[in-house]
Amino acid sequence: NAGVTQTPKFQVLKTGQSMTLQCAQDMNHNSMYWYRQDPGMGLRLIYYSASEGTTDKGEVPNGYNVSRLNKREFSLRLESAAPSQTSVYFCASSMLTGTGAPEQYFGPGTRLTVT
Amino acid sequence: QQPVQSPQAVILREGEDAVINCSSSKALYSVHWYRQKHGEAPVFLMILLKGGEQKGHEKISASFNEKKQQSSLYLTASQLSYSGTYFCGTEDNQFYFGTGTSLTVIP
Numbered sequence: 073n074a075g076v077t078q079t080p081k082f083q084v085l086k087t088g089q090s091m092t093l094q095c096a097q098d099m100n101h102n103s104m105y106w107y108r109q110d111p112g113m114g115l116r117l118i119y120y121s122a123s124e125g126t127t128d129k130g131e132v133p134n135g136y137n138v139s140r141l142n143k144r145e146f147s148l149r150l151e152s153a154a155p156s157q158t159s160v161y162f163c164a165s166s167m168l169t170g171t172g173a174p175e176q177y178f179g180p181g182t183r184l185t186v187t
Numbered sequence: 188q189q190p191v192q193s194p195q196a197v198i199l200r201e202g203e204d205a206v207i208n209c210s211s212s213k214a215l216y217s218v219h220w221y222r223q224k225h226g227e228a229p230v231f232l233m234i235l236l237k238g239g240e241q242k243g244h245e246k247i248s249a250s251f252n253e254k255k256q257q258s259s260l261y262l263t264a265s266q267l268s269y270s271g272t273y274f275c276g277t278e279d280n281q282f283y284f285g286t287g288t289s290l291t292v293i294p
C-alpha cells in the first residue's frame with residue numbers, strides 16, 4: 073500500500089498562473105483533507121471532503137477550489153496563484169470525519185513557491 | 188478556534204522529561220496528537236476521547252481534561268528520536284491543529 077500520495081513534490085509558479093495539486097489514497101478512506109503549513113502557523117485546513125461527492129470549506133479556503141474526483145482522489149486547484157499562497161501543502165485522509173474521528177494519514181507534501 | 192500549545196519550543200537532554208500542553212477555547216470531545224519531523228509529514232501518535240483517560244505510546248503518554256478544555260502530552264526519558272514538532276488537534280465541525288511545539292533532544 074502506498075498510503076497517501078501527492079504530486080508534484082515541488083512547484084514554482086509565477087503570480088497569476090494556475091495549477092492543480094493531486095492527491096490519492098489507497099486505504100479506502102471516506103474523508104480527505106487539504107492543509108497548508110506556513111512557518112509559525114502550524115497546519116491550517118483549506119478544504120475537506122467528508123465523503124465522496126461532498127466538499128466543505130475549512131479555515132482558509134479563499135483562492136482555492138477542490139474536486140473529489142472519486143473515493144480515492146481529491147485535488148486542490150489554485151486558479152490565479154499569489155505570493156501569499158507560497159506554502160507547503162499536505163493532503164490527508166481518514167476513515168471518518170467529525171467528532172471522534174480517527175487518525176489522519178498524511179501525504180509527503182508539495183512545496184509550492186509563487187514568485 | 189486554533190488550539191494554543193505551550194511551550195512554543197523546548198530543548199532537552201537525552202533522558203529528561205517534558206510536558207506539552209494544549210488548550211482550547213471551545214469544548215473538546217477528543218484530542219489528537221501528532222509529531223512532525225523536519226521536512227516530513229505529520230505522523231499520528233494518539234487520540235484521547237472524553238473521559239479524562241490517559242493513553243500511552245511507549246514512553247509518550249497523554250491526558251485529557253474536557254472540563255478544563257486541555258490536554259497534555261508527557262514525554263519521559265526522552266530519546267534523540269523524539270525530536271520534532273508536536274501538534275495537538277481538536278474537532279469543532281472541522282479539524283483544527285494547534286500552534287505546535289518544537290522539541291529538540293540533544294545528547
